[in-house]
Amino acid sequence: MLQARQNLRIQKWVAAFSVLLLIVKFGAWYITSSVAILTDAWESIVNVMAGFIGLYSLYVAAKPRDADHPYGHGKAEFVSAAAEGSMISIAGVLIIYEAVRQLLHPAEIRRLDTGIWLVAGAGLVNFLVGHWCVRVGRRNNSLALVASGSHLKTDTYSTIGIIAGLMLIWFTGLIWIDGVVALVLGGFIVYTGYGILRRSLAGIMDEADEQIIGQLVTTLNGKRPENWVDLHNLRVIKYGSILHIDCHLTVPWYLNVNEAHREIDHLSVLARQQFGESVELFVHNDGCLPVQCPICSKGDCPVRQQPFRERITWTLQNISTDKKHQLNTI
Numbered sequence: 141m142l143q144a145r146q147n148l149r150i151q152k153w154v155a156a157f158s159v160l161l162l163i164v165k166f167g168a169w170y171i172t173s174s175v176a177i178l179t180d181a182w183e184s185i186v187n188v189m190a191g192f193i194g195l196y197s198l199y200v201a202a203k204p205r206d207a208d209h210p211y212g213h214g215k216a217e218f219v220s221a222a223a224e225g226s227m228i229s230i231a232g233v234l235i236i237y238e239a240v241r242q243l244l245h246p247a248e249i250r251r252l253d254t255g256i257w258l259v260a261g262a263g264l265v266n267f268l269v270g271h272w273c274v275r276v277g278r279r280n281n282s283l284a285l286v287a288s289g290s291h292l293k294t295d296t297y298s299t300i301g302i303i304a305g306l307m308l309i310w311f312t313g314l315i316w317i318d319g320v321v322a323l324v325l326g327g328f329i330v331y332t333g334y335g336i337l338r339r340s341l342a343g344i345m346d347e348a349d350e351q352i353i354g355q356l357v358t359t360l361n362g363k364r365p366e367n368w369v370d371l372h373n374l375r376v377i378k379y380g381s382i383l384h385i386d387c388h389l390t391v392p393w394y395l396n397v398n399e400a401h402r403e404i405d406h407l408s409v410l411a412r413q414q415f416g417e418s419v420e421l422f423v424h425n426d427g428c429l430p431v432q433c434p435i436c437s438k439g440d441c442p443v444r445q446q447p448f449r450e451r452i453t454w455t456l457q458n459i460s461t462d463k464k465h466q467l468n469t470i
Contacts (some may be wrong), residue, residue: 158188172255175242176321179235186231221287221340228333239322252310263299294332298325366438369428373462386422393427
C-alpha cells in the first residue's frame with residue numbers, strides 16, 4: 141500500500157506539470173506559427189489527458205482488495221496505459237497529417253529564437269519528470285508510472301528534434317524543414333504509442349513476463365535447498381504494483397505439515413528478497429515420487445529407492461510446465 145500511495149503522489153505531480161507545459165508550448169506555437177512546435181503542443185494535450193487518466197487509475201489501483209476484487213484493483217493501471225498508448229498513436233497520426241499539410245502549403249514562421257527557448261525549457265522539465273517516473277515506476281512495478289514517464293521522455297526526444305529543426309530554419313531560412321521535422325517526429329510518436337499499447341494489453345491478458353520469471357528462476361536455482369526436490373507450474377501475474385506468484389513445490393513425501401511449510405516460508409523469503417514486499421506467493425506442496433529419486437540430492441533420505449544421478453536445472457521452459465520433473469521426461 142505504501143508503494144501505491146507513492147505512485148499516486150508522483151502521478152499528481154505529472155498531471156500538474158503536464159498542464160503547465162501545455163500552456164508553455166501553445167504559447168510558443170502562437171508566437172512562432174511553427175507546425176513543428178504545434179505537433180509538440182498537440183502531444184502535450186495527450187500528456188494532460190494521459191496524466192489525469194493515469195492519476196485516476198493509480199487512485200483505483202491504490203484501493204485495498206475487497207470482496208468484489210480479491211486480488212486488488214491493480215489491473216486498472218493496464219487499462220490506463222492502454223488508453224495512453226492509444227492517444228499517443230492518434231496524436232502521432234494527426235501530427236503526420238499536419239506535417240504533410242505544411243509541406244504542401246508552407247506558412248511563415250516568426251520569432252524562432254523565443255520559440256526555441258520556450259520549447260527547450262519545456263523539454264528539460266519533461267525529461268526530468270519522465271526520468272523520475274520511470275525510475276520509481278520500475279522500482280514499484282507500476283506500469284502506469286512507467287508509461288507516463290516513458291511518454292514524457294519520448295516527448296523530450298521529439299522536442300530535441302524540433303529544436304534542431306527550428307535552428308536549421310533559423311540559419312538557412314528553409315521553411316520546408318518545419319514540415320519534415322514534424323513528419324519524422326509524428327512517425328516516432330506513433331511507434332512509441334504502439335509500444336505502450338502492446339505492453340498494456342500484455343498485462344491485461346496476463347502474458348507471461350519472461351524477465352521477472354527469469355530473475356526468479358536464477359535466484360531459486362542458486363539458493364536451492366536439498367529438500368526442494370522439484371518446482372513446477374510456476375506462474376507470475378502482475379496486478380499493478382503487486383506480483384502474484386504461484387507454483388508447485390515438491391518436497392520429500394514424509395515431511396510433516398510444519399516441516400513442509402518451513403520450505404514454503406523459505407521460498408517466500410527468497411521471492412521477497414528479489415522483488416520486495418509487493419509479492420503475493422501461493423505455493424502448493426507436492427510429495428515426491430519414487431521416479432524422482434534420481435533428481436533428488438537429499439543425502440540422508442531414509443526412503444530412497446534409486447541413487448541420485450543429476451539435479452535438474454530449472455529454466456523458463458521447464459519450470460512453467462504442470463508436471464513433476466524426472467530424468468528424460470521433462
